[in-house]
Amino acid sequence: MSRTMPPPPLAPSPPPSYAGTPPYRDAPAFSSATPKPVAAASRPKRRHPARSARIGALIVSCASTGGLGYLFASTGGTDAAAPAIAGLPAPLATTGVAAATTSAPSVATTTIPPATVPVVAADAAAPAASSAGTSPTTAATTAATTATTTATTAATTPATTAAASGVFNGSVVETRYGPIEVQAQITNGALTDVAVIEYPSGDRKSQRINASALPTLRTEALTAQSASVDTVSGATYTSTGYTQSLQSALDTARAAGVTVNA
Amino acid sequence: MNQVFWYATRSTGVVATVLAIGSLVLGLFFSARNTGAKRPAAWWLDLHNYLGGLALVFTGAHILASLLDPDSGIGIVQALVPGTAHAAAWAMTWAVLATYTFCIAVFTSWPKRRFSRRVWRWLHLTSVAGVAFGGIHAYQLGTDATATTFEIGLLVGAAFGIYAVALRTISAIARAAGR
Numbered sequence: 001m002s003r004t005m006p007p008p009p010l011a012p013s014p015p016p017s018y019a020g021t022p023p024y025r026d027a028p029a030f031s032s033a034t035p036k037p038v039a040a041a042s043r044p045k046r047r048h049p050a051r052s053a054r055i056g057a058l059i060v061s062c063a064s065t066g067g068l069g070y071l072f073a074s075t076g077g078t079d080a081a082a083p084a085i086a087g088l089p090a091p092l093a094t095t096g097v098a099a100a101t102t103s104a105p106s107v108a109t110t111t112i113p114p115a116t117v118p119v120v121a122a123d124a125a126a127p128a129a130s131s132a133g134t135s136p137t138t139a140a141t142t143a144a145t146t147a148t149t150t151a152t153t154a155a156t157t158p159a160t161t162a163a164a165s166g167v168f169n170g171s172v173v174e175t176r177y178g179p180i181e182v183q184a185q186i187t188n189g190a191l192t193d194v195a196v197i198e199y200p201s202g203d204r205k206s207q208r209i210n211a212s213a214l215p216t217l218r219t220e221a222l223t224a225q226s227a228s229v230d231t232v233s234g235a236t237y238t239s240t241g242y243t244q245s246l247q248s249a250l251d252t253a254r255a256a257g258v259t260v261n262a
Numbered sequence: 263m264n265q266v267f268w269y270a271t272r273s274t275g276v277v278a279t280v281l282a283i284g285s286l287v288l289g290l291f292f293s294a295r296n297t298g299a300k301r302p303a304a305w306w307l308d309l310h311n312y313l314g315g316l317a318l319v320f321t322g323a324h325i326l327a328s329l330l331d332p333d334s335g336i337g338i339v340q341a342l343v344p345g346t347a348h349a350a351a352w353a354m355t356w357a358v359l360a361t362y363t364f365c366i367a368v369f370t371s372w373p374k375r376r377f378s379r380r381v382w383r384w385l386h387l388t389s390v391a392g393v394a395f396g397g398i399h400a401y402q403l404g405t406d407a408t409a410t411t412f413e414i415g416l417l418v419g420a421a422f423g424i425y426a427v428a429l430r431t432i433s434a435i436a437r438a439a440g441r
Contacts, residue, residue, distance in 0.1 A: 050308040057309070061277050061316060065323075068273035072406075073265070176268065176333060234349050236335065 089195045164189045166258045169197065170249030173241040177206050180241035184249035189261040191225045194218045194246060200238070209235050217242045225260055226250070267331035272405055274327055276412070278320035279400050282364065283419040285313035286393045290426035294433035311371065314389070318364045321396075325361065353403035356395040363392025393423060 048054060165187045172181045178200030185193040196214055200206045213235035220229035227247035231239040250260060288310040291297050297306040325341050328334045340347045340354060347354035367389035374382055397416060406412045 048308050048312075049302060049305040050312065053305070053309050054312045057281075057313060057316060061281060061320065064280075065270075065273045065277045065320070068276055069269040072269040072272055176265075236349060 089193050164258065166253060166256060168249045168253040168256070168258070170245030170247070170252070172198065173244045173248075175200060175237040175241040177237055180238065180245050182242060182245045182249060184246060184253060186253055186258050186260055189259060191222060191250075191260045194221050196242075210238055213238045214242070221246055267327045268333070270327035271324060271331060271334065274320050274324040275400060275404065276406065278317050278324050279396055280415075280419065281313050281317035281320055282389075282393045282396055283423055285310055285317055286390060287422050287426045288313060289389075290430040294426075294430045296429055296433070314364075314368055314371075318368050321361055321364055350403050353399050356402070357399040360392045360395035360399060363388045363395065367392065390423075390427060397423075 167183060167185050170182045170184065172179045179198055180196070180200065181198040183195040183197050184191060185195065194217075196218075199210050199214060201210065213232040216232050217229055217239060221227060221242075227243045227250060229239070229243055253259070288306055292303065292306045292310055295303075297303060328336045329338065329341060335348060336354070342358065344355040344358040345351055367386050370377065370382060370385045377385070397420060400412075401407050401416060404412065407416075
């Protein structure tokens, strides 16, 4: 009888090292767990080689999300210089009743100052000025004064002395991207122009969208002779704010006795 | 409250984009065997897997926040079916496709051994297109897409991604030529 030596106990194999450039496709799973299935209770906890990097990535990601959210909330976007939009008229000095406004927005907007010399709201006194031989500037100034007086008078007694012309500001409508305020110019009972006093311009995207949408909305409003215009695709907020502000301006005009004969 | 969801949508979108690009770059560096000898290959693979999963989680948070935002105009259908968004249809289409490719890349990595190597690799490589789709979506639709900081970041991310893709492609060509 021969005696055989008992086999030496198996030493636990060290975790595989991938230092160098072994082909990863042939490498076993990086877990140090034994490949043999064992009971769940005794299964060793899976070890991740990049555990600290994982934790760091998670912390950085969550912190970045929170930080960006705070940044967006505090700034409302990015600030950039707002260019003038081609094809939009400058607003005029209003002749209507002052529209209600809300508090100033936190995001950047562009406010266009009223023009010093009105052009449209001069129909009431224009014949008289031309017949008197005065200069155009004087005539316009006189006409504006007359129109203002007429609109103010109409506001007090709309039933008896209804003015057919006037310039009226709409209310400031707050949108997600900033406030919008438009100005309706009514001449002889027709909506002759719609100017934008304020629009969202806090970032270049808003500027790009509004540069395209606002002239379209103006054209639609002039065609419809009302605030019932279709929403411009890709400019939902601008369209909604524009129509609301324009409707407000028309309501103000109607209250002052100036109606649009659509 | 709507603004909170809007800010969450934007911030999670930015972070998801960064994580996706990071995971892509790490994965391509790893498969090109260009991770160096300082750390074991398993470390890079582990981090790549984790960043990919994290990118998917943040993408899910991005979608969830946009769904919860009543002003976003995005519903379940728009979030799941390409081309159904009312506004910015193409930008939303890229987003939906990117999400699907992320899901394919992540969820086929777990049962990796059930696929043939070739099939799995092609499925996994769709995530390269997914990251590109995500970047296009961010550029076309992102509120911050026109911010200078975001543009620079997206440009740097794209440069890293293109470099990694080029590195991986050259490595594969060299390996095929050496056989």
